[in-house]
Amino acid sequence: MSMPSKTLFWLLFMISFVSLLSEPCCYAASDKDMIIEVCKNTTYPDFCIGTLRSDPRSVGADKKGLVQIITDKALTKGKENFALVKKLLGRATDQKDKGPLTICFQRYDLVVNRNVIDVINELNKNNFFSASIMSSASVDDIQDCVDALAGAGLKSPLTSQNKYVQDLCNLSVDILFTLIPK
Numbered sequence: 118m119s120m121p122s123k124t125l126f127w128l129l130f131m132i133s134f135v136s137l138l139s140e141p142c143c144y145a146a147s148d149k150d151m152i153i154e155v156c157k158n159t160t161y162p163d164f165c166i167g168t169l170r171s172d173p174r175s176v177g178a179d180k181k182g183l184v185q186i187i188t189d190k191a192l193t194k195g196k197e198n199f200a201l202v203k204k205l206l207g208r209a210t211d212q213k214d215k216g217p218l219t220i221c222f223q224r225y226d227l228v229v230n231r232n233v234i235d236v237i238n239e240l241n242k243n244n245f246f247s248a249s250i251m252s253s254a255s256v257d258d259i260q261d262c263v264d265a266l267a268g269a270g271l272k273s274p275l276t277s278q279n280k281y282v283q284d285l286c287n288l289s290v291d292i293l294f295t296l297i298p299k
């Protein structure tokens with residue numbers, strides 16, 4: 118390399134190095150703004166912000182990506198709840214407990230094996246309205262479980278877990294509505 122091109126090389130190297138260093142700062146700042154902007158339009162902005170900020174995948178994600186993250190969380194948590202329902206049902210001896218838990222079993226089967234899978238597929242096809250319908254279906258299906266437990270006066274660790282998945286699904290519906298073409 119001749120002297121001028123060597124200097125140029127180092128100059129370019131330094132510029133890219135410095136811009137590389139400054140990237141984390143600026144990406145992070147705009148991502149925070151993005152999350153706040155998106156969450157402003159939802160029913161529970163604090164829940165929205167907390168849910169998305171706690172997930173490293175939200176860095177650099179667009180609105181659709183944020184819905185995918187929330188849906189993925191709903192699937193993970195939904196599967197945990199389904200497992201809990203199966204465990205509680207396996208232990209239940211009283212018909213008074215078995216009835217409502219059987220309803221919860223059937224509904225969670227729909228949530229994790231149909232609804233959430235449909236949401237993911239519809240999202241991938243950019244069918245935001247259909248995705249919102251299936252996400253709402255999860256909220257309703259879990260509500261059947263909530264009502265069955267309450268009707269039987271059954272105190273269960275499921276109660277708060279149910280609400281968490283419903284909150285995630287309702288949050289995804291809020292964001293999906295802003296993605297539906299007007």
Ligand SMILES: *[C@@H]1O[C@H](CO)[C@@H](O)[C@H](O)[C@H]1NC(C)=O
Nearest residue numbers: 151154155156157158180295
């Ligand atoms: C929030 O809602 C307003 C009013 O409907 C809309 O103009 C804006 O684009 C929305 N912002 C986001 C990030 O969805």
Ligand SMILES: *[C@@H]1O[C@H](CO)[C@@H](O)[C@H](O)[C@H]1NC(C)=O
Nearest residue numbers: 160256279280283284286287
């Ligand atoms: C979910 O959203 C619907 C529609 O806004 C609302 O009626 C329902 O109470 C919400 N569910 C929960 C568990 O917050």
